[in-house]
Amino acid sequence: MTLLALDALTVRRGACPVVDGVSLSVAAGEFVGLIGPNGAGKTTLMRAALGLLPHEGRSSLSALPAAQRARAAAFLPQSREVAWPVSVETLVALGRVPHGARLRDGDRAAVDRALAHMGLQAHRARDALGLSGGELARVLIARVLAQETPLVLADEPVAGLDPESQIRTMQLFADLARAGRGVVASVHDLGLAARSCTRLVLMAGGRVVADGPPMAVLTPANLREVFGIRAHVAEAEGGPVVVPLAVTR
Structure with a gap:
């Protein structure tokens, strides 16, 4: 089942395309890692796919009415x-707003x-401003998890987390995909x-440069x-290892 379909999605700032003719689809059961250098267009792609930015081309999500879109996809922004x-509990409960x-x-x-x-069970009564x-x-x-949508889009979800929380969060997203949902997350690590991730989409200059299994993309x-x-x-044991060693330009 296709949860997101983009066809020639383009976002411009003035005459300059920030996202340039991107076509891709995300199916149930996939955990798609959106990777690329800063300024590659990853954030803009997700926001346009959700209908949060003016764009050319087509996004199956942005074509939905707002209320239906909120039940189809949850979005975790960088901010x-x-x-x-x-309270923490009240903040998390806001994820249920699309359902009533x-x-x-x-x-x-x-x-x-x-x-x-x-x-976070022990933190449910804490003031979110004090975290x-x-x-x-x-x-x-x-x-985002409380929203319980078929698709999750997360923009740098593990930025600023300690190593244990980074690993647990990525494992959680992988578990969601294995359970039949879809996840798209921009990740710098x-x-x-x-x-x-089951699949990586590598972006540069607003375009998709490579799309496929992780080891086929990270050449x-x-x-x-x-x-x-x-x-x-x-x-390696536990999966691929990628260690940056040197700058080449």
């Missing part, structure tokens, strides 16, 4: 700001599951992406041409 004092204005038993159960997945950056990042991931040529690095890439 991690909370504008008012609310009032919290019912099923909604509360979804919030409980999301808090448990992120190890550390890493704690707040986990709460916002829990909010190439090793973490290679070990966790020496792609690492050199797109990232300007030389890296050690190998299969």
Whole structure:
């Protein structure tokens, strides 16, 4: 089942295309890692796919009415700001808004599951404004999980997390995909992406340069041409290992 289909998606800033004619699809059961250097167009691609930016071409998500779109896909943006004092539980419960204005038993159960997945049960009554950056990042991931949509789009979800939380979060997304949902996440840690994702989409200059299984995308040529690095890439116990070694330009 296709959860997201993009056809020649293009986003311009003035005359310059920031995302340039991207066509791809994401199916249920896939965990797609969106990789590429800063400014490659990863964030813009996700926001346009969700209909949050004006674009040319077609996105199956942006074509949906807003209420239906919110039940089809959950979005975790890079920004991690909370504008008012609310409890962790209340913040996570906002993920249930697309399913109705009032919290019912099923909604509360979804919030409980999301808090448990992120190890936040003991923090449910805390003021979200008093959390550390890493704690707040986990709460916002829990909010996305509570939304319980077929598709999750996450923009740098593990940025700022400690190593354990990074690994647990990526494993959680992988588990969601194995359970039949779809996940698209932009990730800068190439090793973490290679070990966790079923597929990598490599972007540069607003275009898709490579798309496929992690080891087929993370070739020496792609690492050199797109990232300007030389890296050690190998299969190891627990999955691929990618260690940047030197700059090549």
